[in-house]
Amino acid sequence: MRLTLNRSCVATGAAVLALVAGSVAQNALIEKTSVAHVKVVPQHSPIHPFVNHKFFATGVPSTVAISDAANNVVDIFDENGTMQAQLSGFAEPQGMASDRQGNLYIADTENGQIQVWANGFGGPPTLWADPGQFPADVDVRNNGAFAAVTNIISQEDAPGSVSLYKNGSIIATVTDPAFDEVFFGAFDATGSFYFDGINTSGEVFVAVIAHANTGGRTVQYLSTGNALAFPGGVQVNNNGTISVDDQENFAVYTYNPPSGGSLGSPISTTSLGGSEDPVTFAFKIHNHNLYTADVAGVANEYSYPAGGNPTNVISVSGGEPIGVAVIPTQMP
Numbered sequence: 001m002r003l004t005l006n007r008s009c010v011a012t013g014a015a016v017l018a019l020v021a022g023s024v025a026q027n028a029l030i031e032k033t034s035v036a037h038v039k040v041v042p043q044h045s046p047i048h049p050f051v052n053h054k055f056f057a058t059g060v061p062s063t064v065a066i067s068d069a070a071n072n073v074v075d076i077f078d079e080n081g082t083m084q085a086q087l088s089g090f091a092e093p094q095g096m097a098s099d100r101q102g103n104l105y106i107a108d109t110e111n112g113q114i115q116v117w118a119n120g121f122g123g124p125p126t127l128w129a130d131p132g133q134f135p136a137d138v139d140v141r142n143n144g145a146f147a148a149v150t151n152i153i154s155q156e157d158a159p160g161s162v163s164l165y166k167n168g169s170i171i172a173t174v175t176d177p178a179f180d181e182v183f184f185g186a187f188d189a190t191g192s193f194y195f196d197g198i199n200t201s202g203e204v205f206v207a208v209i210a211h212a213n214t215g216g217r218t219v220q221y222l223s224t225g226n227a228l229a230f231p232g233g234v235q236v237n238n239n240g241t242i243s244v245d246d247q248e249n250f251a252v253y254t255y256n257p258p259s260g261g262s263l264g265s266p267i268s269t270t271s272l273g274g275s276e277d278p279v280t281f282a283f284k285i286h287n288h289n290l291y292t293a294d295v296a297g298v299a300n301e302y303s304y305p306a307g308g309n310p311t312n313v314i315s316v317s318g319g320e321p322i323g324v325a326v327i328p329t330q331m332p
Helices: 016-020
Strands: 036-038 063-068 073-078 083-087 093-098 104-108 113-117 126-129 133-141 146-154 161-166 169-174 179-187 193-199 204-209 219-224 231-236 242-246 251-255 262-264 268-272 278-283 289-294 298-303 312-315 321-327
Touching: 063 093, 063 104, 063 289, 073 093, 093 278, 104 133, 104 146, 104 321, 113 133, 133 161, 146 179, 146 193, 161 179, 193 231, 204 231, 231 289, 242 278, 268 298, 298 321
Parallel strands: 093 133, 093 321, 133 179, 179 231, 219 262, 231 278, 278 321
Antiparallel strands: 036 083, 063 073, 063 321, 073 083, 093 104, 104 113, 113 126, 133 146, 146 161, 161 169, 179 193, 193 204, 204 219, 231 242, 242 251, 251 268, 278 289, 289 298, 289 321, 298 312
């Protein structure tokens, strides 16, 4: 069963879940053991503690985590493309996030859970159950004390949803009659959760659950001044602007915060030259660069917001990158 959220796995205008016919119940999945395979002699520590006054400068080295849905692993690289660790024990890992302590949160899609790997990746991970769901992405506030998980669908081929967590346990599941699949999402500084997906008419949507971390549960759909061809990653920047990846148009569009139910027209368009299918992206801490996870088997780095051709390429040989996280992380 494949639930991978890249456009190359679906027919144009068709639901991603055309690939899910005859899906197997999650309790029939084989239990896996999560193991970190760490490079024997690392060139440097892959994790950098978060210190505001130091890390908002450019030139800070980053660790880049890439989920490989084809090989069911998450690879940890330095920016030279040297693997520092490999995490295993997944069934189609996809979207990811990191926090200010360097912890890594991974949507373990077909296992119906989130794996939380502590700073340093010594393992074993903490597991957050997402029962009856197929999680596609995760984002966190307060170093994981509050989290939101986008579920592409539920186990019985029902519409997608957003699971909200407090201290690792689900406190609410939010859905809406217009949902078909729910893809990727991110918090802003107020705890509002922005996410995208495909509605029951087969159209791309962008929506927000305002103040989700303090009780908000209402889905508000947001219009955009430009058309989005296929939903990709969503990030909120240090300055509060919202960026949405369009996998089919090879671009990241950045918008001002919504007003009157609209994000308006993009204030910048970051072209992702040389891309094949940039599924998700993550900003470096200073917001001047971003990395994409591209199913062509690479993580491409681009200048932001200028875009253009990649400034750095990390190869994931024989892999299918879907999620990417950068440590230390930017966080609004």
